[in-house]
Amino acid sequence: xxxxGLIGSSRKFMAVLDDIDMVAPVDSAVLxxxxxxxxxxxxxQAIHDASPRRxxxxxxxxxxxIPAALLESELFGYExxxxxxxxxxxxxxxxxxxxxxxxxxxxxxxxLELQPKLLRVLQEQQIExxxxxxxxxxxxxxxxxxxxxxxxMVQEGKFRADLYYRLNVFPxxxxxxxxxxxxxxxxxxxxxxxxxxxxxxxxxxxxxxxxEALQSYPWPGNIxxxxxxxxxxxxxxxxxxxxxxxxxxxxxxxxxxVRTMADAERAHIVATLQETNWVVGGPGGAAxxxxxxxxxxxxxxxxxxxxxxxxxxxxxQMPGRSPARDGAGSSATGTPWANSTFNGxxxxxxxxx
Ligand SMILES: Nc1ncnc2c1ncn2[C@@H]1O[C@H](COP(=O)(O)OP(=O)(O)OP(=O)(O)O)[C@@H](O)[C@H]1O
Ligand SMILES: [Mg+2]
Numbered sequence: 001x002x003x004x005g006l007i008g009s010s011r012k013f014m015a016v017l018d019d020i021d022m023v024a025p026v027d028s029a030v031l032x033x034x035x036x037x038x039x040x041x042x043x044x045q046a047i048h049d050a051s052p053r054r055x056x057x058x059x060x061x062x063x064x065x066i067p068a069a070l071l072e073s074e075l076f077g078y079e080x081x082x083x084x085x086x087x088x089x090x091x092x093x094x095x096x097x098x099x100x101x102x103x104x105x106x107x108x109x110x111x112l113e114l115q116p117k118l119l120r121v122l123q124e125q126q127i128e129x130x131x132x133x134x135x136x137x138x139x140x141x142x143x144x145x146x147x148x149x150x151x152x153m154v155q156e157g158k159f160r161a162d163l164y165y166r167l168n169v170f171p172x173x174x175x176x177x178x179x180x181x182x183x184x185x186x187x188x189x190x191x192x193x194x195x196x197x198x199x200x201x202x203x204x205x206x207x208x209x210x211x212e213a214l215q216s217y218p219w220p221g222n223i224x225x226x227x228x229x230x231x232x233x234x235x236x237x238x239x240x241x242x243x244x245x246x247x248x249x250x251x252x253x254x255x256x257x258v259r260t261m262a263d264a265e266r267a268h269i270v271a272t273l274q275e276t277n278w279v280v281g282g283p284g285g286a287a288x289x290x291x292x293x294x295x296x297x298x299x300x301x302x303x304x305x306x307x308x309x310x311x312x313x314x315x316x317q318m319p320g321r322s323p324a325r326d327g328a329g330s331s332a333t334g335t336p337w338a339n340s341t342f343n344g345x346x347x348x349x350x351x352x353x
Contacts, residue, residue, distance in 0.1 A: 004046035006039065007190045010180040016043065016172060023170045024050035029122075031107075031167050032145040034174030035261055037224030037291070040145040041105065043174065048101040053141055056100030061093045064106035064299040072114055073130050076121070082131025094127050094138050101141045107167065108148030108159065109299065115160045122166050142167065147261070177219040177226065184215045187223065191230035192242055199234055206242045217249045220264040224291040266304045269297070273306075 006017065023030055024047050032040045041060065048058040066074055073082070077092030093102060104110070110118065121127050122142060126135045144167045153159035177184070188206055196203040219225050233244035272286045279285045280294060280301075287294040 004042075004049060006042060006046055007187050008180065008183040009186060010182040012175040012180045013183055016174060019170075019172045020046050020050060023047060023172075025052065027141050029142045029144070029167050029169040031150070031169070031171045032143065032174065033150075033171060034145075034147060035176045035220075035222055036147055036265060037222035038174035038176060039223055040147075040174060041103070043172065044101075044103045044105075044143040044145060047143060048103075048141075051101070051141065053100050057097055058101045058103065059093050059097035060103040060105055062105040062293070062296060064109035064303075065293055065295040068111045068114075071111065072117065075114075075118070076127045076129055078130035079132040082129070086131065089129070092127065092129065094121065094140055095136065097140045098138050099140075101143055104142060104144040104167075106146060106296070106299075107144040108146040108150055108153060109303070110159075112158065112160070115163045119160065119163045119166055122163075147265075177222045181215045184226070185211055187226060188214055188230060191227050192234060195231045195234040201234060201237065202240050203234060203237055203242050204240050210242060210244060210246065213246050213249065214244075220268040221290060225268075228289065228291055262304060265300070266306065269301060269304065269306065 004020070006013075008014075008017075020043065030044075030047060032043055034040050044060075045058055048054060061074060063071060073090075073092065075092050075094055077090050077095055078086050079089045080086055121138075125139060126137045128135055150159055150164055150168070154161045154164050185206075188211065192203055192206060195201075214226070214229075221228075229244065229248070230242075232248075233242055236245065237243045269286070269290070272289050273280070276284060276286045276289065280287055280297060282288075285294070287297040290297060292300070
């Protein structure tokens with residue numbers, strides 16, 4: 001296994017490794033594109049680990065998981081009194097990543113109004129905390145990732161062209177697993193070893209017909225889905241031969257009318273939600289099965305127009321694991337809302353459906 005932990009030997013995957021080697025030593029911005037679960041975060045980490053900044057922090061921020069109203073203070077930090085509840089000053093992720101790498105995950109979800117602020121910081125390499133006009137120099141290497149078509153978003157006016165060009169200095173596109181099926185046996189063996197060891201099992205072989213079935217399945221959730229499937233299979237196996245429940249793969253198989261990446265993602269999320277009885281959070285919820293933070297899954301569902309009310313379902317069914325909620329009602333326009341908290345700070349969310 002290579003030192004960066006990335007598994008694969010297909011031509012498409014080797015090209016990605018070459019790109020990592022090429023761009024790691026320089027400070028250029030990198031934009032990683034790829035479907036869900038293709039390894040965008042691990043590739044970002046691998047670039048940092050192979051860069052001269054490796055002794056410093058790799059700081060990740062998921063633009064889809066943090067409420068838009070709080071993203072600015074998360075990125076740039078704030079001074080005492082900058083807003084109600086700001087009792088002590090706090091450094092933002094830019095400062096935390098100083099002399100290291102800042103990973104801006106799901107950059108396509110960065111609200112339009114924040115985009116010029118981010119662009120300015122990237123150009124000037126200095127930030128101002130909320131509630132202060134003092135500039136603080138920062139030396140940060142930026143790696144951004146997205147599973148959206150950012151260029152299409154630029155053309156639709158949803159993403160600023162100037163920021164797009166600033167981030168897209170060195171693009172890396174991760175191939176979906178179905179386009180590098182040669183890598184599946186390698187990945188399967190790697191995950192079988194990993195989970196067997198972790199679960200104290202002695203599985204040492206995968207039957208040929210199992211491997212063939214795994215190679216012919218399209219894996220809409222890519223490596224994450226494969227990894228979760230193998231973890232489940234290892235749990236269910238007694239003895240030394242991997243015995244997965246291959247019928248599960250039929251359940252998820254992509255219907256013929258699925259055409260776009262968004263269609264595949266939507267179909268996969270819906271299939272998982274049906275299995276969990278539309279429970280999003282908690283140990284048996286769809287977020288865990290999909291290997292996503294609950295907030296990311298909800299953000300994705302909203303983006304894909306899945307008109308369930310996931311937050312409320314989670315609150316009702318998993319009270320201990322939901323965001324704190326201290327009120328709910330509806331605005332003058334009739335939009336339902338709920339009070340919630342993020343990192344201890346209150347905000348109001350609109351509730352869909
Ligand atoms: N080449 C690889 N070798 C081994 N494991 C991998 C590889 N690529 C990804 N993984 C594993 O697959 C899982 C998903 O990877 P990662 O979180 O980086 O994907 P992602 O593209 O960021 O997904 P999302 O868009 O859903 O955030 C992780 O557990 C990661 O360790
Ligand atoms: Mg990711």
